[in-house]
Amino acid sequence: MVLGSVLNPVNSSMIAVALVPVGAAFGAPPAETAWLVTGLYLATAIGQPVIGRLVDTHGPRRLYLAGTAMVGAAGLLGALAPSLWLLIVARVLLGLGTSAAYPAAMHLTRSEAERTGRSSPTGVLTVLAVANQTVAVVGPTLGGLLIGAGGWRTVFAVNVPLSLACLALGAARLPATVPTVRAVQAGTAEEATAARRDRPAGSDRLDHAGIALFAVLLLSLMLFLMKPAPALWYLPVLALLAAVAFAVRETRARTPFIDLGALARNRPLIATYLRQLLGYTAIYAFLYGYTQWLEEGRGLSAATAGLVLLPLSLTALTVSGLTGRSPAVRGKLLTGAGCQIAACAGLLLVRADSPAVLLIVVGVVAGVPQGLIGLATQTALYHQADPAAIASAAGLLRTFMYLGAMAASAASAAFFPHGATTGGLHHLALFMLGGAALLFLLTLPDRSLGRLAGLGSTGR
Numbered sequence: 001m002v003l004g005s006v007l008n009p010v011n012s013s014m015i016a017v018a019l020v021p022v023g024a025a026f027g028a029p030p031a032e033t034a035w036l037v038t039g040l041y042l043a044t045a046i047g048q049p050v051i052g053r054l055v056d057t058h059g060p061r062r063l064y065l066a067g068t069a070m071v072g073a074a075g076l077l078g079a080l081a082p083s084l085w086l087l088i089v090a091r092v093l094l095g096l097g098t099s100a101a102y103p104a105a106m107h108l109t110r111s112e113a114e115r116t117g118r119s120s121p122t123g124v125l126t127v128l129a130v131a132n133q134t135v136a137v138v139g140p141t142l143g144g145l146l147i148g149a150g151g152w153r154t155v156f157a158v159n160v161p162l163s164l165a166c167l168a169l170g171a172a173r174l175p176a177t178v179p180t181v182r183a184v185q186a187g188t189a190e191e192a193t194a195a196r197r198d199r200p201a202g203s204d205r206l207d208h209a210g211i212a213l214f215a216v217l218l219l220s221l222m223l224f225l226m227k228p229a230p231a232l233w234y235l236p237v238l239a240l241l242a243a244v245a246f247a248v249r250e251t252r253a254r255t256p257f258i259d260l261g262a263l264a265r266n267r268p269l270i271a272t273y274l275r276q277l278l279g280y281t282a283i284y285a286f287l288y289g290y291t292q293w294l295e296e297g298r299g300l301s302a303a304t305a306g307l308v309l310l311p312l313s314l315t316a317l318t319v320s321g322l323t324g325r326s327p328a329v330r331g332k333l334l335t336g337a338g339c340q341i342a343a344c345a346g347l348l349l350v351r352a353d354s355p356a357v358l359l360i361v362v363g364v365v366a367g368v369p370q371g372l373i374g375l376a377t378q379t380a381l382y383h384q385a386d387p388a389a390i391a392s393a394a395g396l397l398r399t400f401m402y403l404g405a406m407a408a409s410a411a412s413a414a415f416f417p418h419g420a421t422t423g424g425l426h427h428l429a430l431f432m433l434g435g436a437a438l439l440f441l442l443t444l445p446d447r448s449l450g451r452l453a454g455l456g457s458t459g460r
Helices: 005-015 019-026 035-058 061-080 082-095 100-114 122-150 159-173 181-186 187-198 208-226 234-252 260-264 268-296 302-308 308-323 330-347 356-384 387-415 422-443 449-459
Strands: none
Touching: 005 019, 005 035, 005 082, 005 100, 005 122, 005 159, 005 268, 005 302, 019 035, 019 082, 019 268, 035 061, 035 082, 035 100, 035 208, 035 387, 061 100, 082 181, 100 122, 100 387, 122 302, 122 308, 122 356, 187 234, 208 234, 208 387, 234 260, 268 302, 268 330, 268 356, 268 387, 268 422, 302 308, 302 356, 308 356, 308 387, 330 356, 330 422, 330 449, 356 387, 356 449, 387 422
16 A cells, blocks of 8 residues: 555655756757646546545456556556657656555545544554655665666656555555445445445546546646746636536536535535645655756756755655554644745845855755645544545545646746746746745635644544
């Protein structure tokens, strides 16, 4: 579960230090290499809730194995890709392949918790969250070391042995069948069978029209954000039309891709998704923007930039380890947002000739929210989501994380149109500052988050 779930964050973060050498290899500007980031997140933003729904209805084993096999194939394609656009195809396949493991892990955790009566398996949730947070923040350092040892293609090739390990462990350890949460709650084997038999006809079908409209919405919006211009006015119009059509479709569909009605009735969960979006927009804007600036604005090599970010990784790891078992949500979010605000203020002080200690301190401060926000939102979702749809809800949580990553990628492309300059970094910092402030203001008055800590500590 842990190894599979970290495939996405490791690929998300390693690419940060590979964008500059990939651009140099193919003669591509940042606006084009940004699609290496956006392509993966578009695929994952759509794939996570789709595969999460399949996991909820069909169980995790087959989807986990198929997804991790695709990761290995995509890694091999990327390692051999002769052009930038084929490299982008490999990243899209990576996004789809890595979409299975996290919903599968959350499904397994919830069904086992229901079976054993441990409704709040804090230890398992902590391991999942800390592993994902740790890998996400050490990714740039790992990517820098891999590039230094064997070139940028190694950040793709490393997926092959990781995929093989996941396939071996998954085939050996994942159960062949896992009952749905409702079937577990039904009690006896006879009742569980009846619960599965009594599901509405067609409940396993995918809402292909809804998925297509969601994809059109994301793609048209991102195409415009990547290079906004008056001549592309039709893209935001298309995004708006797709959003309206998606909302109409999902409210009328028998088995919607995203149940907007149920989501509208669960306001705490909506707030959690918004916090995920805001938190990760700032996290990924820092990850991509600051890393590119270290290489281009400061003139560091990819390996050296990764080492400069190592204290950030260590800070996030330490914070995650110290706070992981605490069920507190509100305090983590407020602390994380406050540190994001401080890190953005630090970026406004950075110059091309700034001392190395300032560069490291800014990274250390930015490491705190990277160690807290993911822990907090995952814990909140576990208690707020419908247990019978936990994989779908977890997939949608990841979707909002990737929407934040796409917004960050678009912001980096907008503020670095001709390279990562210091002025562009300062404008990016102001963009991040706005998101961090909104996260703080959305969390501060929400007293319901305090009650989640009680649920986590009592198990009720």
